[in-house]
Amino acid sequence: MATYTPAHFRGDPLLPARGRHLVGRFSYGVTPALARQVRRQGGPRAWFDRQLSPGRVSDPGVAGLRDWWPSLSRQPAALWQRQVSGTEGGWEVMLDYERWVLMRRMTSRRQLLEVMTEFWENHLNVPAVGDAHFVHRTDYGDTIRAGALGRFDQLLHAAVAHPAMLVYLDNAVSTARHPNENLGRELLELHTVGRGEYDEDDVKDSARILTGWTVDMWDTWAPSYDASRHSRGTVTVMGFSDANAAADGRDLTRRYLRYLAHHPATAARLARRLAVKFVGDDPSDSLVDRLARVYLDHHTAIVPVLRALVSSAEFRDAVGAKVRDPGEDLVATYRALGVSVARPTTGKDAANQMLWQVADMGTMPFSWPRPDGQPIDNQSWSSPSRLLASMNAHLAMSGGWWPSEGITYRSPRSWLPQDRVRFDVLVDHLSQRLLHRRSTSRLLRACCEATGLAPGEVITRDHPLVKWGMPRLLSTFLDSPAFLTR
Structure with a gap:
């Protein structure tokens, strides 16, 4: 039986890096299904334009x-x-x-x-x-x-x-x-x-x-x-x-x-807030000024401002510059792991328990008690306690341990692209599935350290990794900077 190497195995086509950036900023995580939808609609910018309507x-x-x-x-x-x-x-x-x-x-x-x-x-x-x-x-x-x-x-x-x-x-x-x-x-x-x-x-x-x-x-x-x-x-x-x-x-x-x-101060304030949310925490004054002008020129219409934002060089260069907040992290985790959530019948079901998951990470949706609303800057969501809480949630869901009712997880075997695959090829395959990008040497090294496996080790359906080690492997991707940022 053949052993697959990176030169032999490829998953679904990946969106180009800039396309992944655009779709990732305006979604709750790029999944294989979303990427297929983007390709069917003519590419990332065509998808974006369609989403605006x-x-x-x-x-x-x-x-x-x-x-x-x-x-x-x-x-x-x-x-x-x-x-x-x-x-x-x-x-x-x-x-x-x-x-x-x-x-x-x-x-x-x-x-x-x-x-x-x-x-x-x-x-x-x-x-x-x-x-x-x-x-x-x-x-x-x-x-x-x-x-x-x-x-x-x-x-x-x-x-x-x-x-x-x-x-x-x-x-x-x-x-x-x-x-x-x-x-x-x-x-x-x-x-x-x-x-x-x-x-x-x-x-x-x-x-x-x-x-x-x-x-x-x-x-x-x-x-x-x-x-x-x-x-x-x-x-x-x-x-x-x-x-x-x-x-x-x-x-x-x-x-x-x-x-x-229609006040210029409102235009500038909204332009800066949009730039902070979708570009970076310290957007340039020139970008804010351009967005504010578009806002006023279009009688406060939001769509033209978003078009101008994503067309800017600052947006194109801001890959990975925004930290996912707890809600974005949890939703992206559910989407990446491909879980199916059922209608809840008890308080223990996942559709109800997910709220306690995101609360453990730092905040529940729209629970910010003050009129100013939940922070959208990176520093607010970059504490050690937030990271540890996210890592706990990633591991629990990677293992299918919690929530455990009203939810269907993928089986460990289903993550294998073939019945027999080298570990480095599996890492590359999972990187494409979970992060929508090819693996790197740094990511492979992290996966090797998390599992104790060598890059060339052959993984089969009965390998110990599949039997009980898959949670450590999957959570390594979810704990990576590539996943924790958008």
């Missing part, structure tokens, strides 16, 4: 996922009554929301949309923790997803006027007599222009502009606009000024938010 991408895998956690589809008043009666706490519903989000990221064919939805849910943060606003939080996520690739001025209005945001930042209890400044301040500081562009008088008038938008808390939980709560009289916020004479301030809100969305 998610309606063109069929996505049957996510259709029934919400049904796995029925309370995600319940109405706000019903959710509140279930909490009051002790049937189901809001915190339980929100944990299920986080599970649903993780499953969407794993299975959706609209990978770019999921990535951008996460980006905007963090920028316009309403935590999936805490009381009261949980009744509207699932719909808030749907609202962000619907606008994630549209225009920011429209997305901003949809987010600010959403009942989840109104409750979270106290606008629901704001009145003409006592305007609450929380939403008015965070709108300026976090959502749009940023610190240094406004003063305390601006914050006060920002809050007055937003009065009237409210929610019937503790009863129906229905959002509404109550003109009697609206604070009338001249308002001035930076360069925006209005007589504010109408009892109904909704049109004023729309014009105010449009002003903020």
